[in-house]
Amino acid sequence: MEGNHLFPVFIKLNTIHTLLIGAGPIGLEKLNALLSNSPDARVTVVATQVLEEVKLLALGFPNVQVLERAFDPQDLKTAGLVIAATNNQALNEQVRQAASAQKILVNFADKPALCDFYLGSVVKKGDLKIAISTNGKSPTIAKRLKETLNAGLPDELNITLQQMQELRNKLEGDFTSKVKKLNKVTSVLMEDQKQSASRLSLKWLVWTTIVLSIAVVVAVFWHKEPAFQSFLVNLNPVFYWFLLGGFVFAMIDGAIGMSYGVTSTSFSLAMGIPPASASMAVHLSEILSNGIAGWMHYRMGNVNWKLFKLLIIPGILGAVTGAYLLSSLEHYSQYTKPLVSLYTLILGGVILSKAYNVNRRRTNGKIKKISLLGLFGGFIDAVGGGGWGSIVLSSLIAGGRNARFSLGTVKITRFFIASMSSLTFITMLNGAHWEAVAGLVIGSALAAPIAARVSNKISVKTIMVAVGIIVILVSLRSILSFILKMI
Structure with a gap:
């Protein structure tokens, strides 16, 4: 047998x-x-x-x-x-x-x-203990199941056990009546099962929206930008730099869950692209890459749909507002560029500081004002060309949220934030640097499925230190260049 x-x-x-x-x-x-x-x-x-x-x-x-x-x-x-x-x-x-x-x-x-x-691998939540056996076939599978259960089972479950013990000790009557009373009390634990159908409908709605959004963006490109068609014929060599950059930045983002926007924007500014166009290029590239990454995280069960609903609407509102404001100031790019570089410089310092706090134990309670966090993160992300991951993901993790589920949720919400920001930029701006857009789009899309797979296999601290230093140096270069021109 x-x-x-x-x-x-x-x-x-x-x-x-x-x-x-x-x-x-x-x-x-x-x-x-x-x-x-x-x-x-x-x-x-x-x-x-x-x-x-x-x-x-x-x-x-x-x-x-x-x-x-x-x-x-x-x-x-x-x-x-x-x-x-x-x-x-x-x-x-x-x-x-x-x-x-x-x-x-x-x-x-x-x-x-x-x-x-x-x-076997053991999952422990107070008095609850679950032992996992693979019949000696694969300790690695047992370890992964342990990690999943540790993350999925709330610590408060032990309080439930204590309360159930107290209830059991107080119950009166024969065995049958006690069982019926306990069944009635524990039926609340099955609420998630009853809501599974509605959750499934929500997920299908999300992915249908993803496909339709991509189709809308492509249609807008085709009718709004004739230059986009000519670009396909006369390929600028700068495209290859952005192709390589998009791949590298997306791999970094997949490993640590942040920094794609800030690294891509810093790189774009250093290549001479104005802030609004740089932010547009970054967000256009994020549509496909985050759609793919979000799908991968969804397939791996890394999406918290309750957190998704709290972030998505405020995030979109903030992103559209920020994109509109930055696009309106595009003709002042010689002044907004150093300001954006200053912003990326600060973010580089934040990333560098977080590199040395990434393994510290979180003792504070879970962050509560998720909607305000989404609104602020979406606005700053659009204005600075990045920051959704650096601000939202790091805040969620620092506030006690599960790192893997936070990463998956931030990735999938990022798809919608990038889509709406991009549509705003396209509507407001008269043109785009398509060599930057195409390079980042293709490079990040190639890296997205790989990055989602290797996100738990790379030293987070090492990558964050490297990213922080690179962003700081590139931002300083842009700021110093502006100061020298003014002198």
Whole structure:
């Protein structure tokens, strides 16, 4: 018969003696797993070489003993459970035979065929504990499921458990009546299931709107800009610089969830493009790239639809207002350009400072004024050619929101923000630098599906430091150029 035939159990490690053989990196990992799940566990660690981290960890737990010597079959006399964290095949075989002789269950790290039991990935929310098993086939899948459940299950679930215990203790009547009362109380937990149909309709509406918006933008290009058609025939070499830039900036944005706008705008200004045209080029390129990235995050389940509804309308209003204001001042570009460069300089400093705070623990409550954040972020994003990710995403994460769901939601809302900003710019401006637009559009679109996949595989801090420094240097160059011209 196929399938997982393992029998799941939860063991009281404080009532039995656990023998851990091996005290290297794997041994440290196993000891951490034991003590994090059962701080009162009685554990004896036996190894010829013991990491200092293992010794330091053991000092904090009075029931943990570390013996720096070779394994002796006599160690099994008082053991109720054995975990072998060693890559010594001869030693593993010795432990296997000795444990079998004394009918003691044993686990071998990364040796599924030798194991009597597996140590699965564990999700813990107070008194709630969920163990995940893949039948020894893929620890990586178990780890990913653990991350998903940790992110998806609210910490407040433990409060629900405590309240349910209190309710159960107060219930009166026979078993049947108690079950009926508990079923009535817990029916609220199924509300999300009942709303799934309406959520599904919302998602289909969103993606239908994406397709229609792209069609509208393309139609506007064709009828509004004859220069766009001639551009396709006479390709400017600058296009290739923006193609490369769009790809690189989109990869950075996919890795850290921000900085595409600020890096693209800084680059565009450095290439001599006026602020409004630069912002237009950036937002036009973001329509396709964020549509693709948003779709990828949706497929990976990274979109918080409640957060989406709070951000989308205020974000669009702010973006349209900002795009209208910047377009109206396009003929003063020689003055607005250094101001926008100053803005990107400040954003570069913000990105650089966040690089050193990215791993700090968030202790404050969740940010509440989501709509105001969306309005402000949309306006600044349109005026400065970027900032939606830097402002909105960083604020959501700093306010205690889940990083992965915040990233996915910001990406999909960014599609609509970019679409409405672009339509405003096209309506207001008389022309566009199509070599910049086309290069950023194609480059960012090529990078979007790749960036969404690798967003959790790149050192966020390293990329943020590099981006911050580059943006600061490019912005300073633009500001200094303006000052020298004035002199």
